[in-house]
Amino acid sequence: MEARKLHTLELAAAKIRSLAMDQVYTAASGHIGGSLSVADILTVLYFDVMKVDPENPQAPDRDRLVLSKGHTTPALYAALALRGYFPKEELKLFRSIRGHMSGHPDMVHVPGVDMSTGSLGQGISAAVGMALAGKIDRKDYRVYAVLGDGEIEEGQVWEAAMAAAKYRLDNLTAVVDVNGLQIDGSTADVMPSEPLDKKFEAFNWNVIHVDGHDLAALEDAFAQAAACTGKPTVLLAGTVKGKGVSFMENDAGWHGKAPNEEQYAVAREELRNRVRICTDVAAVDSMDDAVEVLEELGLMDEEGEN
16 A cells, blocks of 8 residues: 555544544443444545445445444444545534434435444344345445454354355455454453354355554455455454553443543543644645645545644
8 A cells, every 4th residue: 555545544544533532422422442443444445445426325336334333333424424425513413313323323314324233233134135136236336344243242143144155245345343342341251252263264254364453454455355256255353442542442341431521531632643643644745745635535624624
């Protein structure tokens, strides 16, 4: 991945994390830990890999993304807003009765959401159906599903995995956000799911291990998935729950609670400092070039600030 592109993606990921934190604090509710861990994955998908058009979110030949771990909407909504599906101001109404940014994805009211999810395990089944429809209709769009490693405990996930292999859905890529934690603690303690690679291989899936915070490695992994034929692919993405906020990292207690005012101030400063650093790095080669890239991706505010 060329440096200019990498730096721009790093900035996008930093802004997604910052906006996710703002949403959860403002709503005094939401799932911040998993939103922070999945931010880099969503960045690479929406800003690099997927063929989408924010001005035509229902384009029949678009790539689809199903957030099967639907509780991490703070990251999804931030990515969609930055990508241009709707104004960032709407994020202020996250979980508010005055808006449509509900705590779980809503495909009816939120542009860019391809499937309403939230009940864990069901999203991957919907993604399998979309991929199968693409095969039947002889379309070349790809389908992506993002799952949590706690979600893997749902039996429906493995029913979907069987079906995907049976129908040779090589247009389907699943990503498991392997942060090792769920609402009740460590996944290894609650319901051990490892070895995930051997299990998916037994279901005849192509398995790729990847660092879920390495943007260049993620890009390469998605390219490998697209090149695989005859079977679906799963990316086992190693991540850190609460990534980017020192006191939230690797702490299951931050699965689904909002920070108080003092905690938010610390988290906000850490995340916005990362935005500032990424902005500086992105502008190293040429400020004009960096601004141009940011404007093209919709990452600059009207005042030219981030």
